[in-house]
Amino acid sequence: MKSVLRVLPLSLAMFSLTACEPAKAPPAAMLPVAQIDGIDISEPRLRLPPGGRDVTAAYLTLTNNQDVPRKLVGAESPDAARIELHAHLTGADGVKQMRQVNEVVIPAKGTAVLAPGGLHLMVFGIKPDVKPGDQIKITLTFDNARRVSFPTPVVENPSQSVEGDKAHGGHQH
Template sequence: MSFKSSILAATAAAALVLPAFAGSEIEIHDPFARAAGVTAVAGAAFFMIQNSGDEDDRLIGAESDIAKRVELHTHIEDGDVMRMVEVEEGFPVPAGGMHALKRGGDHVMFMGLTRPMEQGDSIAVTLVFEKAGRIEVEIPVDLERGEDAPMMMDGMSTDHGN
């Protein structure tokens, strides 16, 4: 390898480890996805977003070939029922803070599944952040995870008995 190609390779490697935006350092913890079963037409993904940077950021979109449409959703109370609605403005992730996408709350919604979501599978999802840019995540399908299972982050539960 020539000196010039060594410098180019080192520069390219350094560029890969830098965050897309210096003030936003986004990490995704404890991702999992689920659907109601192999015949389901919709599914969802859940995870913790941690922003260890010094700038607020916002999850503004998601993309995946698992579905015809991928949207950011939440549940809202409508009289005596809870219903899902799209959150077009996305989810804020404060500097030095976290935002949980969990069952019964904020989540990534997959509508018009292009293939079944089966236990043990993994789906590729691109999360789009306002400042951090695009982050690729492999999300395992876990159809057995209970609704009240605490989210985990580096082996520590985020369920503090609340």
């Protein structure tokens, strides 16, 4: 009797998994959330600001399907005061520091990956009380003056810090 009780819920769980997720579907994370002029935007996420702060970083992947390079030149959100494009660059002293940059190049037939420790969107003055699962609207502007908007989910912040906390020298507020 005991073994029957243990086996039954497991097989039910396996059945519902199979029914809901066809094997041929690509992983949801890789699907573009938005597209404009041959540029795919995928995996947008915004790190939950560490306790009490209103500054955090957002990340995403830009894939350029065109034969010409494209540049990301700006970002904004109705849910934040300001968004800057940031990079971690190695200074003359050999120390990596966070710096604001004017543009992020997406190579022809290539990608620009905005990820922890590298390129990122620095979000200032984010609205209070955001929590994981919330969606923040972000609008990107490219060098051809085209703009695209998409929802960016708020995710847990494993580091409990903000990009640049370990390299304050380059942070210009």
